[in-house]
Amino acid sequence: MSRSCKRIESLKLFATILLAAVVFCFPSCKKESIDPTYSKAKFTIQMYSADTKIVWDNVGYSNAAGNTFGVSNANFYISGIVMKSATKTYTSKKAFYIDPKIAAKSYFLLDSIPPADYTEITMYIGLDKNTNKSNSLIATTDNVNMAWPDMMGGGYHFLKLEGSYLDSLNVTKGYAIHLGKNENLITVKLTKLMHQKYWNHTYTLNFNVNEVFANPYKYDLDLEANYTMSDSLAMLRIKNNMTDVFTLNQDN
């Protein structure tokens, strides 16, 4: 065999091996590939009392009724997310369990968002009626702990907001704002310009606890039910108050 033939054979071999390597490697890289036509967004929930960031268990915040209160726990679902721009609508069918007390559970991620300048986002605090059925969610410990017993209608707690407040005699008492049942699903609508480009964006959803206790109904923990689960009127009032509980900021 001539020297040039050997070179050709060698190049052929080189090319074949390289091709095999590329073909072999391609499937293993699938998960890391980036689709340039879609983007992602991370929404982190932070708890506030008006403009003050909540320190858990600190009974030192004031609501519209003048109660001095603190927050010990907040657990809720965010679902039914729709983002709208002038030309595009993005919908997420996922339900996210949120616990702002735990960093790993204080946010939700949206993916496959068509890049656009979105001007509006709507979401539920809670679960829609198709999801709000006993055992419909994956049985994680969090979801199991959010169950709304069948004896009381079934499905899940949409929200658990628990803490303490000082009564009129300055004695510390507890409150447990629990919402569930389809009629108490909260719809939140935020009008805000969201520049969603081709990369990952981060947003902060500020949960203003004061809005749970005001607008339109001034909810006085010392006079109203400090425990709402079996009180339809209390739950309705809280539901109506909570439509403006969030404000949205784009971080990047």
Added chain:
Amino acid sequence: MFLRLIRIISRSAVLLLLFWSCRKESSVPVDAPVNLTPYAITYPYYFPILELPANNPLTLEGIDLGRHLYYDTILSRDGRACANCHFQASAFTTYTSNALAHINLGWNNSFLWNGKVQGSMEDIMMFEVEQFFNTDVAKMNRSVFYRKEFKKVYNSDTITPQLLSYALSQFFRAMVSKNSLCDKFFLHTASLNASQTRGFNIFTTEKGDCFHCHSLGLFTDNKFHNIGLDSIFIGVNVGRYNVTGKESDLGHFKTPTLRNIELTAPYMHDGRYTTLEEVVDHYDSKVKHSNTLDPIMTKPSKLYGLGLTSQDKADLVAFLKTLTDTSFTNNPLLQKP
């Protein structure tokens, strides 16, 4: 020569490509023998999903090794074994101590009454080996039986605290209670009698409000609460405060599972109650106020109490007893070898 060079370059290129493309997805291989019998834990749909570590797969041989360790005083330096305070007939606790029962701990990620150990089953078992029992690992390595068993299960010539924790973890994960009358009721294969049914209604409604902390399924939320046992916190009663140092955690203790509660007296972290009737009485009318009392313990119009009748209390106790699982307390897989 040129051909050889090309071949070397080609192979190197392939290896490099494979390395770079896959390195983020690679995992450490489990160095375990292959001739072991895999063991799958089954549980009803209303249990949370059980997360199992990839590096300690359950096998019948591994569970059996953990079982030997559980019942063997070799684990300690002072003649103690796990089984000394955790009898199977008492759902793996004992009347003479307030030790938490070993039931369905595979679903836990915080352990002991005050949550002193957080993490996986392997983490709590490492705590047991290194701190609670202070196991003499050298002595363990002198045991022909255990060296043979660890070689078989973990392919290791040396027994280490880590491997001890792994073997114990396998046994603990197998300690699953899921076959009580209540489970059969949930699965529609059995019925509750009238009293038990009334008790279930009290349990799962605001009347008793037990379900918020004792979530149906595991009958614990795996969280910490102050249920009003004390208003002044000293000694062991400070609870989780001992771990976190946060005043808001004073008097907070882990929610124990109610599964097999009939068998696990005495009750509470200090064993202050000896009967279920006393426990129900506590929730009904003996809750003590403090600034760290769990918000869930307050009720409108009947602050710090439930207002149950004698019949309600009897019904609630009747329901609690439906959580007794004799297939668990007689499970041969968990018996003393």
